[in-house]
Amino acid sequence: MTAVLPATGPTTVAAVDLDRTLIYSASAAGTTEGLQVVEHLDGAPLSSATPASWELLAELSRRAVLVPVTTRTEAQYGRVRLPVVPRYALCGNGGVLLADGVRDPDWDAWAAATAAEAAPLPELLAPLEAVAGEPWVRTVRAAEGLFGYLVAHSRDGIPEDWLAATTDAATAAGATLSVQGRKVYVVPAGLSKAAGLLRLRRLLAGEGPAPRLLCAGDSLLDAPMLLAADAAVRPAHGELHEQGWTGARVAVTDATGAAAGEEIVRWLLARA
The missing domain is CATH 3.40.50.1000 (HAD superfamily/HAD-like)
Incomplete structure (x- = not known):
């Protein structure tokens, strides 16, 4: 650097x-x-x-x-x-x-x-991968080995109850959940x-x-x-x-x- x-x-x-x-x-x-x-x-x-x-x-x-x-x-x-x-x-x-x-x-x-201060990546990905086969989900991916995200077919198709539960799970794992259009990110808080x-x-x-x-x-x-x-x-x-x-x-x-x-x-x- x-x-x-x-x-x-x-x-x-x-x-x-x-x-x-x-x-x-x-x-x-x-x-x-x-x-x-x-x-x-x-x-x-x-x-x-x-x-x-x-x-x-x-x-x-x-x-x-x-x-x-x-x-x-x-x-x-x-x-x-x-x-x-x-x-x-x-x-x-x-x-x-x-x-x-x-x-x-x-x-x-x-x-x-810094990412290691949160739960391991597989744990952060778990709520996303649990719905990977749902019709509203296009794909679930890990990014740079640091965090995970889900891409839905549309923002309206993302169930609000799933978002609420996944937000709680992310917080408990030391991560932050963010919705950007039809993408849902789960990222270590630090x-x-x-x-x-x-x-x-x-x-x-x-x-x-x-x-x-x-x-x-x-x-x-x-x-x-x-x-x-x-x-x-x-x-x-x-x-x-x-x-x-x-x-x-x-x-x-x-x-x-x-x-x-x-x-x-x-x-x-x-x-x-």
Whole structure:
């Protein structure tokens, strides 16, 4: 990690969640007209953003250290075509650090030790695998050997009683449950975007002052990161919005869908 740190610490870090914050599936975007495809899967368009947000994101990366912070695995993150290649990216809910596109092994060791503070991964996966054969479930997977998630065919198809029971089981196992669209994540509580980002912030600071931290995100897994920021913004949609969640230094967009993604980049750029 030390070899890729700057000689002098940056003044501002802009940490941005990807899905439903910066990039959007067709169902989450609100519209497909005029959007720029930024991710393909098996040759088919998967995620988009407004062209303006992509242009502004390149400008943001010139004014601040842009750090994508995502629950996606390294491979899933690699499908997204950003207008610039960020020097740092946090994948696996903070459990994987890419520095100049290269995975950092020391960070992997830290993440494994942190995840070990919760129940073993098979125990975290058990409530998800117990319903893997149900018609509403598309797939159940482990991510980076650190946490598990379930993908349903639709958000409406996920039984609320199962969610409640699985939330209780996750809490008892030292984990956090989060619903993001049709995905249900069960993640060790200590393995958070906030923990990873604050660790990276300390490393970037070196012996100097910590850089100012700007954050954006839409889900329960983003909430600690937003609260830890010097200033933050969330879209007027998603898991946090549905719960009416806010914070003293957390702004909320006027727009929803892909338009909110553009508003978020403009908000960050105005403060970088």
